[in-house]
Structure formats: structure tokens, C-alpha cells
Amino acid sequence: MSLTNEQLERYSRHIILEQVGGKGQEKILSGKVLIIGTGGLGAPAAMYLAAAGVGTIGLVDFDVVDLSNLQRQIIHQTQDVGKAKVESGRETIAAMNPEVKVHTYNEQVTAANIQDIIRDQDYDFILDGTDNFPAKFLINDACVLLKKPFSHAGIIRFQGQTMTYVPGEGPCYRCVFKEPPPKDAVPTCRQAGVLGVMGGVLGTLQATEALKYILGAGQLLTGQLLTYDALTMAFRKVKLPANEDCAVCGKQPAITELFDYEPPTCKLRNTRVG
Amino acid sequence: MKVQVNGEELVIEKPVNIKEFLVLAKAEQPEYVTVQKNDAFVERSKFEETFVEEGDTIEFLYFMGGGSR
């Protein structure tokens, strides 16, 4: 693949970077990133990855745009209220960078479909932008079992956290957080609120990790949990040891196939969290 | 006796076990927090037998969902 004149101009600020260059931009253009959840985290991540020229972007979401989403889910516009989030996301990306191929999955990830979704385009990197723990653990387990790298992130109120899993290079999400807390035990954004910009900060960090992974540049957040407190403007990195006893990535894993913590349902909207 | 909790110094009078320390250090939702002592995870089943002593570094790692809706 060689870059066209238009691409040379569009991506000129990337290409001038020592760690990117023409070769790196070509890697980005052939990169494939799956974004699960097009909300507070996934919206800014998808936009930056599309702008960066990531060639294939998968969007997974089963929800429709709600007026209360617009305070932070910047890929969706006022006129999109009521529209499927993946469709709204596709339109925003198309307007921003028409050369990005967008694959949409208008469904909830479950043990039954997540492997097929990841395999659909053989995605290089997965970005967890979901709002609930059953989904976060499912994404973790699927990525461990399929040996796919992924970025975890969570946000609440004025706080956020993120870590990156790369197979064989450090702990997974389950190494740190063994299993989901009981339903409704840990407050969600819907219950506790979240400053809209938190998704921008954490989602953009996730997009940064995806790009670094594709480029092979710098050090990823493997074996580290980055936490961010917007009230004190403090970023901290906590070292995470690998956990040999981890139920999915440990030496003798108890989890060898995927399962759902909550029965999947299409009517989650009445009981939804996040 | 000084210990570090999530990067901040905390002074405690005497060594206490993790279960007591969670209260002293005002951990949020102590029943769900992941605890690290000096870069190693402490199993929840070992909270009572594991003590926090002078110079220890403790991290509380919290569940954070958020994101999609």
C-alpha cells in the first residue's frame, strides 16, 4: 500500500512524527479496531480513531440515542435522538473520514455472539466502552480466550480508570477484579452521575493505546492501572502483578468457555444501568 | 506509624489488619474493593490475617463501570 497525495496531506501531522511516518500511517490505515459501546467512552474513541485513519472500525451497541446521552456521547447529535447508536456513529464517522470502513453490530454482546463479532473482521484491538460489569467481564474473558489485546476503562462522577491487556504481557481485568459486584451494588453513571468530559479523557486514552498497539510505539498500560481524579487533576499508575490464580488467564484456569453473568435480554431498557 | 494509601500518607497508631484498615483509611465500599499491599494482591479471605505495618504501601482499587449509557 502506498499513500495517495490526499492521504499524505490528511495525515501529514502523523507522518511527520518519528514514531509514525508513512509506514506507521499505513499500519493505521490497515488497522482494525472493535469498539464495544458507543457511549461516553466509545464515542470519543471512535471519533479519534476514525480521524486517525484506522481503516476498519467496528461499533457494537444495542441502544438508541437518548437526549440524556448528548452531554457526553459526542458522536451522537441532537437530530440523532431515537436513532440506533451504531447508525448514528456510522454517519458521524462517514462525514469525518469517508475512507474508514465501519461495521455495525446492533446488538448486546453476549457469550453467544461476542466471539463471532470479534472474529467477523479479525479485529486487532478491542476497546471496552461498556457501562456494566457483566459486559466488562465478558469482554475480558473473550479477549483472553481469543488472545486479543483490549483496553478496559471505567468512569464515574469525576473519576476514571483504564488498563490495557495484551496476551502474555501482564494481568487481565479479572486478575485484578475477580468477579462482578452484585447488581446495583456499585453505583453507575446513571445513578451517580458523571462529568461529561470524563469519557473524553478516558476514551481518548483508550484510543491512544489502540494506536500505540497498532504502531508498536511506546509502552502500553499493561500491568498498570491508570487512575484519574479530575477534582485533584491527579493521574496515578498502580502497578498490577500478574495473578497466577486468575480464573481465566491463570495457570489452571477454571473458565475455559464464555458465560453470561446476567441472562441476555432485549428489554434491558427498563432496568438498565450506567 | 506512617503508611501510604493510594499515594497519600496516612498515620496510624498501631499495626492493624486489612479489614480494620479499610475502615481506618475510609475505603469506599470496602466489601468490593481490591487491595494491594506492597505491589501484591491481598486475597479477601486473608484480610484478617494480613497486617498493615510501618512503611507499607497500600492501594485500594475500585470498580468503575460507566461509559456506555
Ligand SMILES: [Zn+2]
Ligand atoms: Zn487474569
